[in-house]
Amino acid sequence: DLTDTAAVIKQLDLVITIDTVIAHLAGALGKPVWVMLNFDSDWRWMLDRNDSPWYPTARLFRQPKIGDWDSVFIEVKQALIEFMEFQQNLPDLPTSFELAYQYYQENNLVEAEKICRRILAEKLEDFQALNLLAVLENLAGRNDMAIQILNQVIILHPNSSQAYSNLGNILKKECRLEEAISNYQKAISLEPNDSSNYSNLGFILFQKDQIESAIANYEKSLFLEPNNSQINFNLGHAWQTKGDLSKAIAYYQKAINLRPNYALAYRCLGLIFRGQRNLTVSISHYIKAIEIEPNYADAHFGLAVTLLLNGNLKEGFQEYHWRWQRWEIKKSLSLIQPEKLWDGSNLTGKTIVLYAEQGYGDTIQFIRYLPLVKQHGGQIILGCQKPLVRLLEKIPGVEKILEEGVNSLSFDVHAPLLELPRIFGTTLDNIPPPIRNLNIPEVLPIKLEPPEINSLKVGMVWMTKPSNPTTTKRSCKLRDFQSILDIAGVTFYS
Known part of the structure; x- marks a missing residue:
């Protein structure tokens, strides 16, 4: 009969156990429980973690190798000393949550978590401590534990809009969008005056391309919180996506009025004005975004495209180099060995690898720089897309032409083809002529026979x-x- 055992556990401050029955019982009672596990422990405790998704108050101490209990007890001893010091320095329980929340606001998350767990050890159903502990688990990247805690909160407090809202936030982070929507909607039904739930719901609907529904929720959020710069920005982005640029501009501008250092809003306005061919205004907005965030790669890239569109090639290609810092580029393409990027210096006795970076058209457009590179001496190896290899194989001055994949080659310096305009300081007045030496078969595979003579x-x-x-x-x-x-x-x- 474990009833007496449970009664004893209830009176303890901490349970240290090698027996998992006691571990389960203490965990179920919400008591801090330290479980000492052998190397090949039961599946219920999983692997490589010191907590348990089953019991928020559990802490796991594992053998580092088979039979090594000495290491486990050394770790337990140190943890127990720290636990005693922590317990001695804790305030009375009524003020503990305030201290935990203060630690949370100060980003001292470890201490905040310790206090929450102490509160729950004495009062398992404490709403504030459970909610904050879920937030802390989320911030620590333990979303499965956070979800479990919030589901527990909802069972104990079914009318808590905050619990549904917090659960929606975590599910959104986990890309479980339908579940997140359901929880935000439940939170709204319980508390219709919380603007954050409308805003978060709008964000998910926007991700699902339900733009009109997203706008409707953003507008409800803005009605409740009209001076929120983020909501104004989100509405601007939604209207921009829908194609109503006048509304988008108005909301972006309102966001900037509320947050003058809103670099992202300036960049979005730069994009809109460029699309409207108002290049001077577009450039000014990109420059403002860069003044606020000097290393803002997307703003530099937007400025580059606008300058190039405006014919300012020299400055435009200088800014275009920022593309390598953009996340969209870095996730699929990286600048190989940046320290070996060619700077335009003499190449005598060296090998330079030039390679395709973007589309087929870009390769054809920028191979025009190869004769200029050849003037600097050295050997040129060209890497290009497979469908272009035969077309480009007769270009003068190229030692070897390969199908992309130049990373494994031995070379002294390298340059992507689209870096060459920057390296050569290209302006409208010194664009090199196109390469005419393309490999056109003498025997045409297809002969065009017009139905009419002289057609x-x-x-x-x-x-x-x-x-x-x-x-x-x-x-x-x-x-x-x-x-x-x-x-x-x-x-x-x-």
């Missing part, structure tokens, strides 16, 4: 590569060519 042969391309993220806005329908297809004396090829 003008016109090729038409109406769609970009389908996998390109900008395909939709850069492509048209084949039927859009209908208006020119009836011109006499012209044969069209698609």
